Amino acid sequence: MSDDDPPSDAARPADRASADVDPLLRLENLRAGYGETRVLDGVDMTVPRGEIVALVGRNGVGKTTTLRSIMGEVRPTDGRVTYAGEDVTTLGPVETVRRGIGFVPEERRVFPGLTVEENLTVGSYGGGDAANRRSIEDVFDAFENLDRRRDSRGTDLSGGEQQMLAVGRALVAGADLLLLDEPTEGLAPLIVERVADIVREANADGVTVLLVEQNVAAALDLADRVYVLDGGRIVYEGTPEELRADESVMDRYLGVGV
Amino acid sequence: MAAAGALFDQVLNGLTIGMVYVLLAAGLSIVFGVMDVINFAHGEFFALGAYFALSVAIATGPGGFWVALLVAPLLVAVVGAGVERFTVRPLYGRNPLYHILLTFGLVLVIKDVVELVWGPQPYQFAKPPVLRGTVEILGYGYSVYSYFVVGVGLLIAVGTWLALTRTKYGLIIRAGSMDRGMVRNLGIDVDRYYTLVFAFGALLAAVGGVVIAGRQSVSPGMGDSVIIPAFIIVVLGGLGSFRGAVVGGLAVGVVQTLVRSYVPVLEGLVVFLLMIVVLLVRPQGLFGNPEWAGADEGGDLLTVSGGGVFDSTLRRRAGAALVAAFAVVPLLVGLPSYYVNTLAVSIFVWALFALSLDLVMGYAGLVSLGHVLFYGVGAYATVLVVVNLVPSLWVALAVAIAVCTAVAWVVGHLSIRVSGVYFSMITLAFAELFHSAVYKFGWTGGSDGIFGGFDPTYGLVGGPAVRSIELVGDVELFYYVALAAAVGGYLLARRLIRAPFGSVLQAIRESEDRTAFVGYDVTAYKRRAFVVSGGLAGLAGGLSATLTGGVAPEFLAWILSGEVIVMTILGGMGTLYGPMLGAGVYLVVKDVLLSLTNAGSPLLVALGEFWQGALGLLFVAFVIFVPEGLVSLPETVASRIDRRSGGGETIAEDAEVSD
Amino acid sequence: MSTDDERTTDASTTNSTATDSTTDASTADSTTDASTTNSTTDVPTADSGTPDGRPDLGGDPVLRTEGLTRRFGELVAVDDVDLAVDRGEFRSVIGPNGAGKTTLFNLISGALSPSEGRVVLDGEDVTALSPHERVRRGIGRSFQITNVFGGLSVEENVRIAARSTVETDLSAWERYLRSTDAFDEVNERAAATLERVGLADRAEERAGALSYGDRRRLELGLVLATDPQVVLLDEPTAGMSREVTQSTIDLIDEVLADRTLLLIEHDIDLVMRVSDRITVLDRGSELVTGTPDAVAADPEVRKAYLGGVADE
Numbered sequence A: 001m002s003d004d005d006p007p008s009d010a011a012r013p014a015d016r017a018s019a020d021v022d023p024l025l026r027l028e029n030l031r032a033g034y035g036e037t038r039v040l041d042g043v044d045m046t047v048p049r050g051e052i053v054a055l056v057g058r059n060g061v062g063k064t065t066t067l068r069s070i071m072g073e074v075r076p077t078d079g080r081v082t083y084a085g086e087d088v089t090t091l092g093p094v095e096t097v098r099r100g101i102g103f104v105p106e107e108r109r110v111f112p113g114l115t116v117e118e119n120l121t122v123g124s125y126g127g128g129d130a131a132n133r134r135s136i137e138d139v140f141d142a143f144e145n146l147d148r149r150r151d152s153r154g155t156d157l158s159g160g161e162q163q164m165l166a167v168g169r170a171l172v173a174g175a176d177l178l179l180l181d182e183p184t185e186g187l188a189p190l191i192v193e194r195v196a197d198i199v200r201e202a203n204a205d206g207v208t209v210l211l212v213e214q215n216v217a218a219a220l221d222l223a224d225r226v227y228v229l230d231g232g233r234i235v236y237e238g239t240p241e242e243l244r245a246d247e248s249v250m251d252r253y254l255g256v257g258v
Numbered sequence B: 001m002a003a004a005g006a007l008f009d010q011v012l013n014g015l016t017i018g019m020v021y022v023l024l025a026a027g028l029s030i031v032f033g034v035m036d037v038i039n040f041a042h043g044e045f046f047a048l049g050a051y052f053a054l055s056v057a058i059a060t061g062p063g064g065f066w067v068a069l070l071v072a073p074l075l076v077a078v079v080g081a082g083v084e085r086f087t088v089r090p091l092y093g094r095n096p097l098y099h100i101l102l103t104f105g106l107v108l109v110i111k112d113v114v115e116l117v118w119g120p121q122p123y124q125f126a127k128p129p130v131l132r133g134t135v136e137i138l139g140y141g142y143s144v145y146s147y148f149v150v151g152v153g154l155l156i157a158v159g160t161w162l163a164l165t166r167t168k169y170g171l172i173i174r175a176g177s178m179d180r181g182m183v184r185n186l187g188i189d190v191d192r193y194y195t196l197v198f199a200f201g202a203l204l205a206a207v208g209g210v211v212i213a214g215r216q217s218v219s220p221g222m223g224d225s226v227i228i229p230a231f232i233i234v235v236l237g238g239l240g241s242f243r244g245a246v247v248g249g250l251a252v253g254v255v256q257t258l259v260r261s262y263v264p265v266l267e268g269l270v271v272f273l274l275m276i277v278v279l280l281v282r283p284q285g286l287f288g289n290p291e292w293a294g295a296d297e298g299g300d301l302l303t304v305s306g307g308g309v310f311d312s313t314l315r316r317r318a319g320a321a322l323v324a325a326f327a328v329v330p331l332l333v334g335l336p337s338y339y340v341n342t343l344a345v346s347i348f349v350w351a352l353f354a355l356s357l358d359l360v361m362g363y364a365g366l367v368s369l370g371h372v373l374f375y376g377v378g379a380y381a382t383v384l385v386v387v388n389l390v391p392s393l394w395v396a397l398a399v400a401i402a403v404c405t406a407v408a409w410v411v412g413h414l415s416i417r418v419s420g421v422y423f424s425m426i427t428l429a430f431a432e433l434f435h436s437a438v439y440k441f442g443w444t445g446g447s448d449g450i451f452g453g454f455d456p457t458y459g460l461v462g463g464p465a466v467r468s469i470e471l472v473g474d475v476e477l478f479y480y481v482a483l484a485a486a487v488g489g490y491l492l493a494r495r496l497i498r499a500p501f502g503s504v505l506q507a508i509r510e511s512e513d514r515t516a517f518v519g520y521d522v523t524a525y526k527r528r529a530f531v532v533s534g535g536l537a538g539l540a541g542g543l544s545a546t547l548t549g550g551v552a553p554e555f556l557a558w559i560l561s562g563e564v565i566v567m568t569i570l571g572g573m574g575t576l577y578g579p580m581l582g583a584g585v586y587l588v589v590k591d592v593l594l595s596l597t598n599a600g601s602p603l604l605v606a607l608g609e610f611w612q613g614a615l616g617l618l619f620v621a622f623v624i625f626v627p628e629g630l631v632s633l634p635e636t637v638a639s640r641i642d643r644r645s646g647g648g649e650t651i652a653e654d655a656e657v658s659d
Numbered sequence C: 001m002s003t004d005d006e007r008t009t010d011a012s013t014t015n016s017t018a019t020d021s022t023t024d025a026s027t028a029d030s031t032t033d034a035s036t037t038n039s040t041t042d043v044p045t046a047d048s049g050t051p052d053g054r055p056d057l058g059g060d061p062v063l064r065t066e067g068l069t070r071r072f073g074e075l076v077a078v079d080d081v082d083l084a085v086d087r088g089e090f091r092s093v094i095g096p097n098g099a100g101k102t103t104l105f106n107l108i109s110g111a112l113s114p115s116e117g118r119v120v121l122d123g124e125d126v127t128a129l130s131p132h133e134r135v136r137r138g139i140g141r142s143f144q145i146t147n148v149f150g151g152l153s154v155e156e157n158v159r160i161a162a163r164s165t166v167e168t169d170l171s172a173w174e175r176y177l178r179s180t181d182a183f184d185e186v187n188e189r190a191a192a193t194l195e196r197v198g199l200a201d202r203a204e205e206r207a208g209a210l211s212y213g214d215r216r217r218l219e220l221g222l223v224l225a226t227d228p229q230v231v232l233l234d235e236p237t238a239g240m241s242r243e244v245t246q247s248t249i250d251l252i253d254e255v256l257a258d259r260t261l262l263l264i265e266h267d268i269d270l271v272m273r274v275s276d277r278i279t280v281l282d283r284g285s286e287l288v289t290g291t292p293d294a295v296a297a298d299p300e301v302r303k304a305y306l307g308g309v310a311d312e
Helices: A016-018 A062-072 A093-100 A116-124 A136-142 A143-148 A161-173 A189-204 A216-222 A241-246 A249-254 B002-035 B040-062 B064-091 B097-119 B145-166 B168-176 B180-185 B191-214 B222-237 B244-262 B270-281 B312-332 B337-363 B372-390 B393-417 B420-438 B479-497 B499-511 B512-517 B523-549 B557-571 B579-600 B602-609 B612-626 B630-657 C003-017 C022-039 C101-109 C131-137 C154-163 C172-176 C184-197 C212-225 C240-255 C292-297 C299-311
Strands: A023-034 A037-050 A052-056 A078-083 A100-106 A177-179 A208-213 A225-230 A234-237 B133-135 B138-143 C061-072 C075-086 C091-093 C116-121 C139-142 C230-234 C260-264 C275-284 C285-290
Touching: A023 A062, A023 A208, A037 A052, A037 A062, A037 A078, A037 A208, A037 A225, A052 A062, A052 A216, A062 A093, A062 A100, A062 A177, A062 A208, A078 A225, A093 A100, A093 B180, A100 A136, A100 A161, A100 C240, A116 A136, A116 A161, A116 B168, A116 C101, A136 A143, A136 A161, A143 A161, A161 A177, A177 A189, A189 A216, A189 A241, A208 A216, A216 A241, A225 A241, A225 A249, A234 A241, A234 A249, A241 A249, A241 C003, A241 C022, B002 B040, B002 B138, B002 B145, B002 B168, B002 B191, B002 B222, B002 B244, B040 B064, B040 B191, B040 B222, B064 B097, B064 B191, B097 B222, B097 B557, B097 B612, B133 B145, B138 B145, B145 B168, B145 B191, B145 B244, B168 B180, B168 B191, B191 B222, B191 C131, B222 B244, B222 B270, B222 B420, B244 B270, B270 B420, B312 B337, B312 B479, B337 B479, B337 B499, B337 B523, B337 B557, B337 B579, B372 B393, B372 B420, B372 B479, B372 B523, B372 B557, B393 B420, B393 B523, B420 B557, B479 B499, B479 B523, B479 B579, B499 B512, B499 B523, B499 C101, B499 C154, B499 C172, B512 B523, B557 B579, B557 B630, B579 B602, B579 B612, B579 B630, B602 B612, C061 C101, C061 C260, C075 C116, C075 C260, C075 C285, C091 C101, C101 C139, C101 C230, C101 C260, C116 C154, C131 C139, C139 C212, C154 C184, C154 C212, C184 C212, C212 C230, C240 C260, C275 C292, C285 C299, C292 C299
Parallel strands: A037 A234, A052 A208, A052 A225, A100 A177, A177 A208, C091 C260, C091 C275, C139 C230, C230 C260
Antiparallel strands: A023 A037, A023 A078, A225 A234, B133 B138, C061 C075, C061 C116, C275 C285
C-alpha cells in the first residue's frame, strides 16, 4: 500500500510528451502563497494547444492556487507563467483574460441577481480574445437547458445549469484556454456526464482546457494528459491510462488506492 | 371629501420629500453596493448641489434655475469624482469602517468650505414663475412645485433604473455589486467604473439638493439634516438595492408627512422605530439579498496590538508623570481659569468617553455609531436627578451610570444580533431615536433643554455647589473630580482588559468563531462589553452636563458620535491610553484653531474660522496615512527611517525567503 | 518504552474515569505525556499503527447522531446519518469532496442546526444547544483553516481556552477584575497543554508570528485545553504535503490519545493506520462504517472513490 516507493524520476514520462507539442501555457518553477503560508512550491507544467489537461491531487495541495496564480489573482513569489509565448506572470486578472484565458472558478460564481441572459451579456462585454468569442446565441444553441431558462435568475438555477452558465459565460467572453476549477463538484453523476460533454464540445471547437479536479474518475475520463499535485509540486505527469495503471501514485497522492 | 383632499395633499407632500430621499438614497445605495463604501459625505453633495445651483442661477440671471438644474449636478459630479479618486480610492480593501471615518472627515471639510464661500446665512432660491402657484384639483389647490419635484424625481429614478438594467455600464455595475472579483475574471476592469459610480451618486444627490432648494432655504446644515434619514432608507430598503432605495425613500417621505399631521407625538421617531423593527425582523432590509453580499474584500480593523510604543514600564511611568502633572501644575502655576476649569475638564470628560468607545470598538470589534446615546442619556439623567430628586452630584452620577447600563443592556440585546455595518446603523438609529425623543417631552425641556435650577452639590442632600468650590488659584474642586473619573475609568478599564473578561473580548476581536468553539458565549460577552461601555459613557455625559451647567438635545447629536470616533482613531484604538490621548490632542488642536479667530493676521483668522474643516483635513490625512493612530506614529516613523537606510537588505531578505 | 505502550496506559485510565472526572484525568495525562511530545515527527513506524493502543470498542457510545439530516434548498448535504462513536475511539469520516463531511461536523458542533434528527452526547440530547454550550459539555473542534488568536500571545491563547471550562464558576470579581495571571490552576493546565503540544518555549510569542506548523500545534492546544471528551478535527492536514500530513496525523493521535476523536479526511489511505473505525460518506449518506480493513475491502467504497473506473 502506501509503503511503496515513490515513483522515481526515471519513471516519469514527463519530458517525452512536452518535447514535440505546441505549449499554449507553461508554468515554470511557480511559487505562491497567502501571507506567511506557502502553497505552491515550484510547479512545472505544460498545457499543449488543443488538449484537455487535468490537474488532480488531494484537498488543499494547491490546485486552486495554481489556477489563481495563472489568472493573476494571486501574485506568484517566484517562477514564470508563459502564455502563447508571452510572459504573463505579473499580469492581473483583467489583463490575463484579455490575452485569451477564460476562468470558471470554484462554485461557478454566477451573478446571482442577474438573469441567465444578463449573465451571458456581462460575459460578452468581457475583454477576452475577440477572435475566439462565441455569441450568446451560440451558447444557447449548445445548452438548450439555458435557452429554456433565459430569464431565470442565477440563484434559481440548479448546480448543473450554473456550471453550464459559468462555462458559457467564459466562452462568450472569448477564451482560447479555459481554466475550470472543480467543474463537477456537488453535481449528480448524470450531470457530471453532461458537464464532461460540454468540456469536450468546447475542446472540439478548438478551446484548450486546463481543469482542476478532486473527482479523479471524472478527470481521468476527460483528460488527454494528467498532472498530479502534492505539497505544492507536480509529482506525476502522464496519460490517464498510465496513471490508472500506476497504483502506487493512485495510492500515495490521490488516496484512492484502496 | 375635505378629509380626502387633505389626505391627498399630505401624500403629495410626502411624495415630494420622498422623491428627494430617493435621489439621495439611490446614490448612497449604489455606491455601497458596488464599492462597499458608506458615504457620510453624501449629504454634503446634496448641499453642494443646492449652493452651486444658487451661484449658477445668480450668474446666469433669468432662466437661471433651468441652467442650474443641469449644471450644478454636473459640477458636483466632478467634485465627487475627485473625492473618489484622491481620498476614497486609497482605502479600498480596508474595513468599511475606514470609509465611514474618512467620509465623516470630509463632512467637516465640505461643510466648512461651504460656510467659507457662501457664509453661514440661509438663502432663498427663486423658483421660475412657471413653477410657482398652485393647480386646482377637485376644489383643492396643490403646489405646482411639488408636482415638479415628483416629476423630476420620477424621471431620474426611471432613467437610473433603465441605465442600470438596459445599458452596458449598468449591467456591469450590477454584476460588480454582486461579485467584483468575477467581473474582473471576465476581463472587465471594474475598478475603472468606481469613479463613475461615485460621481453618479454625487450627481443624484445634487439633483435632490437643487430641487429642494426651491422649496426650503439653502443653509450649511442641510446636508446634516438629510444624511441620517437617507441612511435609514438605504438600510430599510436593503444595502445596495436600487429598488429598496426607491420604495424606502417614498415610504419614509409619506410616512413622515402623514405622521406629522396625524400622530404628531411620533414625528421624528417613527422612521427610527421603523428601521429598528425592520432590522430586527429582516436584517438584510426589505429588498436586500444576503446572498449578494459578495466576496468579502474587507480587511480587518487596524488596531494597535501588542505593546505599541515604548515598553510597558516606560509607558506606566510616563502615564503616572502625566497624571501627577495634571494634579499639581494647576495648583502651582497660575493658569487662566478657562484652561483649567473648562478645557482640561472637557479633555478628561472626552477622554473617558473615548475610552468607553474603545472598549467596544477597539476590543470587542463592535463599531458603534450611536455611542452618543449613552453620553446624552447620562447627561440628561444627571440633570434630571439634580433638578427633580436630590441635588447631590454623587447620586446623580450614580443614577446616570445605572440608567446608561440599563439602556445599554436593552440596546445591546437588540442590536448585537445583527453584525457589521448593520450593527453600526442600528446603534445610530437608536441614538437618533433618543435624540428626537427629547424634543418631544416637557420634562426633558424640549428643544431648549434644561438650564437653570441645575446646581449639584458635593453633599448627599445639600452643601456647597459643585462649581463654587475653588482651590488655590481659581482651580475648581470639580477639576479634580473629572480628573479622578478619567484616571479611575482608565484603571478600571485596564483591570477589565487584563482579567478573563478582557481576554475573551480580545479573542472575539481576533476570531468570533474560534472563541465560540473554545466555549464562550460570544453574544453575551459583546453585550457585557457594551453595558460596561455604556456605563462609562454615561459617566462622561453626566460630568459633561455638570461642566456645562445643564443639558440640551445637542448632547445627543450624531455629530458627537462622529467626534468621539475621530478621537479614538486619532489616538489609536485597541490601546486604552491611545483614545484618551486622541481626545486631548483633538480638543487642544480645536482650541488652538478657535483661538486664532482673535489673532491679528487675517489669514490666521480665516484658519480659525475654518477650524472644523482643518480638523477634518487632519483627520482625513490620519485615516489615509496613519490608520493606527498617534500611538503608532513613533513606530511608523522609525520603520520608515529604517527602511530608508537599509532598503536593499529587506529586499534581499525577501528574495531569500521565497527560495 | 514505545509511545504506544504509554498510550495504552493513558487510554485505559481515561476509560475508567472519564464519566466522572475528565479534568483530573487530563491533567494527569498531560504531565505523563509531556516527556514524549517533542519527538513527534519521527514517532510512527510501519507496524506501530494498529489500533490496539486504544480501548476495546465495547459499544459505549459517547456521541451519537440519529437520523441527522441537513438540506440546503434542494440539496441534501447530510442525509439521515446515524453515527455511534464509542468512548476513546479514533473514528475517521472520509468521503469524496461534497460528500457532506464538513456539514456533518457543523451539525455535530452546533455551527449549523439540522433539518431533522438529533445529536446526543453522553446520553444528553444537545441538538438545541449553541456551539459554546456544546464545548462546555465536551465537544471540541479544530478548524480546517488554522484559526488561532493571532494578536495574543501563545500562552494567552491556551489560557483563554482552558479558562472556558471554569468560566461559569467564576465570581464576578474573578471574571471582570482579577488578572489572568492569577488563575493558577487554569494556567498550570494551560502550561501543561503547551508542553504537550510542544510549544512551551514559545509561550511568550505572538500567535500570529508562529510558523504554519506551530500554528497547527497551537490549534490542537486550543482544542485540548478545553478538555473535550470528543474532538472533531476538520481536515487538519489540508494543504500539507504527503509527508507533513502523516506526521500531523501522528501528532494528533499522540496529543489527543486519551480522547474520543472524529477526524474528517479526504484520503482513506492516510487514516488507515490510526483509525479504529472509518465511516465513509457519499453524497450525504453513510455508505459504510467499519474497521480500516473492512472498509478497504468494501467494493462500494472503491466505487464511490473511483466512479466509473471501478467497473473495470
